[in-house]
Amino acid sequence: MNSIFNLNKNRNASSFVLVVLLVAAAFLSGHYLKAESFQVITIVLLVAASFLLPLFWLLLCEAIMVTYTVVLAVNQNSVSPDAVFFGAFFITALPLVIFAFRRLQERQLQVAKRQQMALATVVAQSDDIIVTKDLNLRVVAANMAFARAAGYSSTLDLLGKTDAEIFRLSEDQEPVKGYMDNERAAQRLSPGEHLITEEPVNFPDGRVGFMLTRKFPIYSNTGELLGTGNISTDITERKKYQETMEKALQQAEAGRRAKEDFLSTMSHEIRTPLNAVIGFTELLFNTDLSPKQLEYAKDANTAGRTLLELINDILQYTRIETGKLQYSPDPTNIRSLAQQIIDICHIQAEKKGLKLVLSVDDRLPSEIIIDPVHINQILLNLVGNAIKFTDQGAVTLELAFVPADPVRSDTKDRLRFCVQDTGIGMSAEVQNRLFAPFMQGDSSVTREYGGTGLGLAISQRLAQQMGAEIKLESSPGEGSCFCFEIELAMQEAERPGKKTDPAEKNRAAKIEQAKADYSEKSILIVEDDRVNMRLAKLLISRRYPGLKIAEAINGQLAVEAALQQAYDCILMDVQMPVMDGYQAARKIRQNENEALSGKKSVPIVALTAGVMDGEEKACRDAGMDDFLSKPIKSEQLFSLLDHLFSQSA
DSSP states (O other): OHHHHHHHHHHHHHHHHHHHHHHHHHHHHHHHSOHHHHHHHHHHHHHHHHHHSOHHHHHHHHHHHHHHHHHHHHHHTOSOHHHHHHHHHHHHHHHHHHHHHHHHHHHHHHHHHHHHHHHHHHHHHOSSEEEEEETTSOEEEEOHHHHHHHTOSOGGGTTTOOHHHHTTOOTTSTTHHHHHHHHHHHHTSOTTOOEEEEEEEEOTTSOEEEEEEEEEEEEOTTSOEEEEEEEEEEOHHHHHHHHHHHHHHHHHHHHHHHHHHHHHHHHHHHHHHHHHHHHHHHHHHTSOOOHHHHHHHHHHHHHHHHHHHHHHHHHHHHHHHTTOOOOOOEEEEHHHHHHHHHHHHHHHHHHTTOEEEEEEOTTSOSEEEEOHHHHHHHHHHHHHHHHHTOSSSEEEEEEEEEOOOTTOTTOOOEEEEEEEEOSOOOOHHHHHTTTSTTOOSOHHHHHHHOOOSOHHHHHHHHHHHTTOOOEEEEOTTSOEEEEEEEEOOSOOOOOOSOOOOHHHHHHHHHHHHHHOOOTTOEEEEEOSOHHHHHHHHHHHHHHSTTOEEEEESSHHHHHHHHHHOOOSEEEEESSOSSSOHHHHHHHHHHHHHHHOOOOOOOOEEEEESOOSTTHHHHHHHTTOSEEEESSOOHHHHHHHHHHHHHHTO
């Protein structure tokens, strides 16, 4: 405080002495000069004072000099009163204007200095490296972050040096060569442009790190290139984190592939014998069995199909969870689809003495664009569950038309599906966890009714893929109602032409098939499993009397057989010893291309117990024409063979 007081005291003393000197000079000038000349001298002195004196002393000096000038002019009587007035005003105003302008400049300079000091502090304290270099790539200015990264204790040690000199390497050594090449590239940029580079750096402690650097050219106000600027951020930890995440993703992907491989293998190992169980029990139905034997055969077939449904549920849920199940809308007769659900479930309902009711709103169009597979699976699951958990009463499947809200233009017509039962119902607590995977009402439900608890979880995911949500209303002992809605924001897709009754078409096809002569047809079955080979031969020989059937137990034998004879169709298993189905199909197609005989390629149909995503595509990429998954449904197989044989006729 005392030092500030003393400083102000000394400043005032200096100003006082200066005022005395200026006034003395003015008085001496006034004594020897006329009033006009004295005014000029006064202006010069006051202008000088405006640069040297504080405001108070300047005003004091002006007051004395202006008064003396007026008195001098009046005494000499050489200037008119108006001239005296304007002269006094000018003498007073000019120094004040100059003083104000000087003070404004001083304040602007102080602001600029404060900004410069603040910016310098930020640059100095920044953990980012900030460097400017001249056209010769020598450091002009740098902050301590650069000095620390380069192993120096002061930024002064960096000035005037190139990167090669700083890091003690030659200019053709990495990473210095990369640094300097990037600097030269930055010099070629236009004003406002910048270059982003990721540069390695060897830290003084031996660590190897990475810097993310933004390089840009520095131009003068006249457009002259002065050098380059660099702002570098240490991204070493970020790179390590990215590498860790990439490794984790790779491990997760490897785990996912391992899971898929396991599921694919287990699917193949289970489906292969299951194909024989279901197939042979179906063949037993058409043999001379006693009522008891027929009942046993049907029970075995039902058990096999139940196991197949369990496998399908697990595999499908896996595909849904990995996002690989696609929504595929097609024109669909919604009434026929609903009736098929009733037809499939009515036997199950009749066994329990339940009434199965179908209600379809007359306002619904005959054909709409939906995913029939998804809708079919959801409804089969909901109706099947309703029958399972209902001991008396009825199960109703209702399809209702929900018109768009006329007040809101963003709403569309909707189709509501409802499955209502008079079964056991459930509490709110059970409802909250019902759609979670592998969950059922409670353990007693699992013991009494069985199941995996995946059905509703899968149905909910399928509904969500269509933009819907399955909602539930239920109370214990009062039954349950499951509903979901989908948009009808598509035009009715009625197909032109006369509609044929499916049953009539099926009867006609059987009559035509019975008349057909297959003695000129031949088929090659490629299957390594003896039981499944026998099943396939039995099914096909009964359906197509006279058909020549050849067999091969691996892909290599299939290739050799295809070279010796032209078949009308090849049924190709995929997973086999010696040569798998993919390799065999490619080799057969290669032999056909090399033969250049102009003959039509033999149709190859994949028969595989693997049903993971990508297997059908892999089969088609290998040159196969179609794909059937085990256990093979005889209707699907016969339908496909009918089509292929009709084309080869």
